[in-house]
Amino acid sequence: MNELKYETPTFEVPHRYGMPVINLYFYVGLISAILLRSIIIADHYSAFWGKAIWYIGVVGYLWFFTHRYHIAKRRFVVVKNLDLLEKVRNRQKLSDKDLEGLEYLLCSLSVSKERANYLIISVLSIVAIVVSLSLDLGILKL
Structure with a gap:
């Protein structure tokens, strides 16, 4: 993991994404979740x-999770490059750059819609299981 640590005094803390970008990826993830869970119904017709819904849903998830990976990597690089975890553990005085890094991390976490996304995906998964079982057991007819 050392390959992500850049030992330069000119390390720039990334800027957080604006709400339009955050909302775009939230809706890409949400729509992909809905599509992938609706395959069970589409297959009955x-x-x-x-298949079409599966491909669109998977491409959407690929786009969404590639973005989530990028965000996680940016956060990781900030923590590593500024050695924030060690500084906080040792109660060291934080520089202005350290505080800028912490502000980025806290802003990034506070505006993230990942918690809502996880909840929605969980609920949709439960609904998909119930619908699938109902269709398979003949309780629900489409």
Whole structure:
């Protein structure tokens, strides 16, 4: 993991993304979650639509989770480059750059919609399981 630590005095703390970008990725993730969980219904009507929805949902998830990886990597690099964890553990005085890094991390975490996304994905998964079981057991007919 040392390859992500850049030992330069000119390390720049990244700027957080604006709300339009945050909302875009939230909705990409949400729509992908809905699509992937609706495959079970689409398959009852048409194998073509089941496959089409699967591809669109997976491409959306790929886009969404690539973005989430990028965010996690940016946060990790800030913590590592500024040695923030060690400084906080040792109760060291923080420089202005350290405080800027902490502000970035806290802002990034506070505006993130990942908590809502995880909740929605969990609820949609439960609904998909119930619908799938109902269809498989003949309780629900489409």
